[in-house]
Amino acid sequence: MPVSSLMFIVETDACDLGVGAVLMQEGHPIAFISKGLSGKHLSLSVYDKELLALAMAVTKWNQYLMGRQFVVKTDQKALKYLLDQKLHTGFQMKWVAKLMQYDSEIEYKTGRENKAADALSRMPMPEALVVVVAPVDSSLFERIRDSWSNDEGLAKLIEDLKEQLEGHKGYSYIHQQLRRHGILIVGKDVQLRRDLISKWHDTPSGGHSGMDNTYRRLVGLFYWKG
Incomplete structure (x- = not known):
């Protein structure tokens, strides 16, 4: 914050x-x-x-x-x-x-x-x-970073970006933050994804909004496949 x-x-x-x-x-x-x-x-x-x-x-x-x-x-x-x-x-x-x-x-x-x-x-x-980035507290961000390490594809992507290899248009790894078109990437951690949805739906960060509004907020803040 x-x-x-x-x-x-x-x-x-x-x-x-x-x-x-x-x-x-x-x-x-x-x-x-x-x-x-x-x-x-x-x-x-x-x-x-x-x-x-x-x-x-x-x-x-x-x-x-x-x-x-x-x-x-x-x-x-x-x-x-x-x-x-x-x-x-x-x-x-x-x-x-x-x-x-x-x-x-x-x-x-x-x-x-x-x-x-x-x-x-x-x-x-x-x-x-x-x-x-401010709404993501440090403990949550550490879990997001861990999700990259535990995702073989994302770990390889980070190494490629560090070496400035071509073929990853739209992706960036700056200030230890992995992003796709500016959106923070979340790896294959099902519980983490659930916690993110819960945080933006049930807390002041999300304003206790409906699921449609929560989804729109998450799309603007986080990206994950599936």
């Missing part, structure tokens, strides 16, 4: 077809967001795409960032001097005005260091996808 006393870090990145961001505290991811670009956004400059990634992130995570200091890490050097530069387009004026509402420090981070946001920006997704 987010801790109010700790500094929030927002890592952002953009590529030709998409933008992505990760919200973190002390090196641990709290939430991810990725959005494919379409229409006029495809023709934006690299600088403007990076600006869009940052604007999308702070807008989505406004509840965590507004009214407090936080750090933004980007591999676009020019963004470090965002508020000191001359603005050339209405697009830039709009989003810089939005960002001026926040108390942020922008730091440059090489693409090699910015792996999580870079991977998210390159996922082929036409619409925004947000995956919130």
